[in-house]
Amino acid sequence: MSHSDHTQQQSLEEQRQAQERSLRRSRPPVEVPGYALDEFLGAGAFGEVWIGIDRNTGRRVAIKFYLHRGGVDWSLLAREVKHLVSLSADRYIVQVLAVGWDADPPYYVMEYVENGSLEDLLQQQAALPPARAEQLFHEIAIGLLHSHGKGVLHCDLKPANILLDQDHRPRLADFGQSRLSSEQKPALGTLFYMAPEQADLEAVPDARWDVYALGAIYYRMVTGHPPHRDNTTTRDIESATSLPQRLERYRRLIRQSKPPTRHAHVRGVDRALAAIIDRCLAADPNNRFANVQEVLDALRRRAEARTRRPLMLLGVLGPLLLLMVMAVFGWRGYLEAKRQSTDAIRQRAYESNAFAAKFVASALEAEIERYFDVAERESRLPDLQARLNELRSYPLVDRLHAADNDPARREPLREQFVADPERDALTAHLRSRLDSYLDLLDDDPNAAKFASIFITDERGMIVAAVYDDEQVSTKSVGGNYAWRTYFHGGPVELPRDMRTPAIRPLLASHLSAVFQSTTTNLWKVAISTPVIDNETRRTIGVLVMTVNMGDFAVLRNDNVQSDRFAVLVDGREGTSHGTILQHPLFAREGDTSARYEYSKPEYRVTNEQLDQVASNWRYQYVDPLSTAPKGVAYKGTWIAALEPVQLPERNEANASPRDSELMVLVQESEQEATRPVRSLGSRLVREGILALFVVLCGVLALWYFVVHVMSSPTPWEPHRPLPTTTSTPVHDVTTFAVRDKS
Incomplete structure (x- = not known):
């Protein structure tokens, strides 16, 4: 490859002379029609850059003079500048305003970008917030897309070649290494921003080179360093004695190193964005985005996914929240309905037991009356x-x-x-x-x-x-x-x-x-x-x-039900008050000494219990004999009603009834009485859980389908390099950022 195939390098003597000219330069090389040259900005390999003012509009511009013609094919350079002129109409690329190839020395006028380069910004801040970095990344990608759309590959994309306008938005500049997409000539970029396959003097330009550089710029913006760059790798590459050796070491470094991951650990960089950068920085070009359009498509899908995420989250959590609210209120309604149903059954059971107690008391009164008749007849x-x-x-x-x-x-x-x-x-x-x-x-x-x-x-x-x-x-x-x-x-x-x-x-x-x-x-x-x-x-x-x-x-009755029966209680005031006189448990006890045990105070109905069962249908009565050795069958709570046994005076006409000091207590197992409610409640709970499960499965199935459809990637268009037989040599069109005037 000839000396003109890569960026022109100044010798030490040329650099010294340029520095001297920079120090003493006070007049521009030539007057530019329509522009007043105001300030010398700097010098490069091929000439000088001055700041001028458009005499008609007062707009500040940058004017580059080509003072050194050696090694430059002016006809090809003129054609390339025409490409840049057509490309510079895009707002994402520094605009070329005028060209004076017939002047001596030749020059071209471009817009003056006031806020310096992205490199200047990164030198000041080291790393940018992920949101700002993402914004710049997206706009740089749009600028590259427009450039590629005009058939121009930048081939040397780096922070120093991205200028920031008055709105701090990026502008692509310095297309000195750019190639037309139809060219076959290689172009070298900047180490650690250059794709590994680009670091080859025989490489054919490819849009994926700019994709790699785009990912490297984002990596630099969020981490403060280009990917793979550290002191060791820098020393290893710089120790090479020739350009081909340096390029070979660079290629080997990129391809043998693990993919960079520091960007994925920066707070604010989500997994989708990290995956996009990972693909941009893939060492194998076949694993990289084929072009910038694919990068923008990936960013668009990510943005759409992020936009949809709250709605999707709401769509998932909304039904779940609705189900939860329905479940909570359904459960509360179930508990309230169960309580009301249980209370209704308890009240009806209490009324039924009260009626049964009255019936038993009346029957007992009538039976005692018959006993009176028998005793009187016998006497x-x-x-x-x-x-x-x-x-x-x-x-x-x-x-x-x-x-x-x-x-x-x-x-x-x-x-x-x-x-x-x-x-x-x-x-x-x-x-x-x-x-x-x-x-x-x-x-x-x-x-x-x-x-x-x-x-x-x-x-x-x-x-x-x-x-x-x-x-x-x-x-x-x-x-x-x-x-x-x-x-x-x-x-x-x-x-x-x-x-x-x-x-x-x-x-x-x-x-x-x-x-x-x-x-x-x-x-x-x-x-x-x-x-x-x-x-x-x-x-x-x-x-x-x-x-x-x-x-x-x-x-x-030898067939007394174990869940509903009547007992007799001693109602006399005194030490025997509340003693249970007759109970189904007694029929099971053949030993009379055991019955004597049941007359002890611990087996008596307390005054509080008697007062409660006499009037309170909500009272949960506990059978005192449930604590007896053989009273397990009578454990639990009971719905009980009480009725005193009354007898008329036999020796007085029209005598009013008097208490016989016997009390009939009818008790019914609360568990058995409320079993229908509990059975119905259990069935309703099972049906409710099943319904919630079915609805939940339906919601999850629908959302799985929606998420699957919305997250299905768009098939990638195969990348086909465009063959061409023409070539454009490397040229030096350097866009200068504003220097620090402080």
Whole structure:
């Protein structure tokens, strides 16, 4: 390659002479028509540059004089300048305003760019903000596109050849190494801005050279250094002894080094932009953008993607947010509907249980009334009265009463009385009557079921007693029980040492307070009625018929539901208040001692519970027996209603009902009562989750399709180098930036 094939270099002597001329130059080489030369700007390999003023417009211009004609083909240079004149009409390229090739020396006039070069700016700031760098990168690419569109490849693009106008927008300048796209002549650029394949004295100009330089300029703008440049690589290249060796080392450096990545780590450089720069800087030209148009297309797609990103994000998050809002309000609505439905069911269940409690209480009241009738009928039997009168006149009975306050003397007499055959006739009568009632149960399960029948004399001593279980040995015959409510008819039991005449026998049929049998440990209630002699109309004793609390017909059911049942509660004021007298758990307990355990305070219904279940349908009742060893089936919360058992006074006409001190509590498992609501709620939740999942999948599928379509790359047009047989030699058309006047 000849000396004219690359940029003209000055010798040391020529440089010295140019410096001397620069120092002493005060007059321009020649007057330029229409322009007043104002200031000497500088000198280059082929001449000088002056600042002038257009006499017509006052516009400042830069005028370059070609003082050294050696080595320049003026005809080819004139043709190239014509290309630049047509190209300079573009705002992204420094404009050529006039050409004086016929003058001596020749010159051309170009616009004066006031803000210096991009290199000057980078010398001051080192690195630019990514947004500013991106703006410059985009506008430089547009300028290159326009240049390539006119068939001119710059081939020496670098920050020093990019000038900044008054708006700080870039202008391409210094096309000294430029080539027409149809040329085959090589052109050398600047190290670290030059594509590796360009660093070859036999290389054919290619638009991808400018693409590489474009990426290198952006890399320099955001990192402060050109790609691959450091002290080591610079020393290695500069140590070469010849131009071909320097070029070979440069090519090897670029191709063997890892792709530069510092730009990708700069804050503000997104992945898409970093990928564009990576492709611009690809060492293999086949992996590089084929032309500047592809770079701009990639920037456009990135800008469109960034513009669409908020909308796409909104399009993704919007439905998700809508689904979330729908889910939140749907869940709140579901919870509220579930609460209202549960409350409605609880209220209806409470009302149903209250009605059931009233029904059970009424049935129990009627049953007790029937027991009263039976007791009164039995007390009037002549055989009973005759046997009782015989026993009352027996001397041993008087002796027992006389020893009431002397237990040591009384116990032997009681044992003698129990074994005395004088009692047999009365005992046999009571046995026959009890057996007759027990026999009725075989035909009528709802018939009266008595646990025992006993009779006292008019002073409270039990003179005869029989039990439904004949194996039970009596412990009460011969004992004085005048203090019991079934004898005196009062509301509470009296002190045990009280005797007649302080205690008088009752005057009418009576339902006793609940008591626990000393013989069986079972909770009982006694239906007692005075035995009035049919002839004398005097009270000769008290007939007592006891019923176990679980043996009332209304409560006597072997198939009690485990989730809804009635229990009897002791309503007497005092230590036994709240004691559970009848419960399905008792039927499971064969051991009477276990039933005695259930009378302890920890298994009683508290006053607070009784108050709540009496009126509050929202109250969640907890069964006290759920804590018993065998009470697991009764754990959980219950919907309970309470109703007292009332009885009329038997000895008064039109008497108002009075409390019997028994309370019926009907309880229903809340879990079972609300099971339909919970089942429906669970189904609705499953359906809601399924619906949300289907909608979410639909939204994701639609957006996957949209994103896939919008992100599909446009097929690249294959790059085809344009063959040509003409060539243009390298020329030196240097555009000078404004020098620093400070």
